Amino acid sequence: MAKYTVQKSFITYDGRPIMVKYYIEKRNNSRFSIGKKEAILRMPIGIRQAEQKRLISQFEKWVREQFDKIPELRTRFLGKEYKDGDELTLMHKTYIIHIKRANRKTHHATIKGQDVFIELSNFDDSPFIQKSIKTLLSRVIAQDNMPEIERRVDYWNDHFYQEKINTIRLKRNQSNWGSCSSNRNLNFSTRLLFAPSDVIDYVIVHELAHLKEMNHSPKFWNIVAGVMPDYKKKEHWLKENGHLCSF
Secondary structure: OOOEEEEEEEEEEOOEEEEEEEEEEOOOOOEEEEOOOOEEEEEEOOOOHHHHHHHHHHHHHHHHHHHHHOHHHHHHHHOOOOOOOOEEEEOOEEEEEEEEEEOOOOOEEEEEOOEEEEEEEOOOOOOOHHHHHHHHHHHHHHHHHHHHHHHHHHHHHHHHHOOOOOEEEEEOOOOOOEEEOOOOEEEEEHHHHHOOHHHHHHHHHHHHHOOOOOOOOHHHHHHHHHHOOOHHHHHHHHHHHHHHOOO
């Protein structure tokens, strides 16, 4: 028998969606909280429908109050909102974003020089349209900057590691800055494109070191330090500023 049930939904703040989860579980009282990716309401099993509706209404009001009071929440959950004509600067380039609606079934984006053209489907009136725009921006800007990332990986590998690399990819990964698989695939988050050049190089050095040592043992960190002695400064920058690195 399941110990709880959970329902996913969203509420709006300033016209934009915030993911929420409603748990009904074995507990004595209700609880409001805000996690990393969603706001959470926990309610006891057996709660009456009228009381459940009252709590949900109270919870939604509470969430909006938290977003009013805490700027960091707005940055973390809502991020940037893009509109036609906006500029986006990263990797020493300034991209001009052109957004229009089109009679097409799916969203589409292309990049020409430093102009990004986004066509949004007329059939999508979802409140999550900004999420679609960010996904498209991440994809085409990653493609545009992939040669530079590959050049940097090759530079550090050729000069310090001389390891075989299978593939190099830029992915819209929110959970880490980079990864190295046992198949010798190097993956980097597109968020990294917002970081300074020396920080990008640190993440590359970090993942290349995993080709020699697939863990975070003292031996691994000695390999990193042997290539980049001040790597802790780069880690500190990511810890302090990583939340600003996002499409």
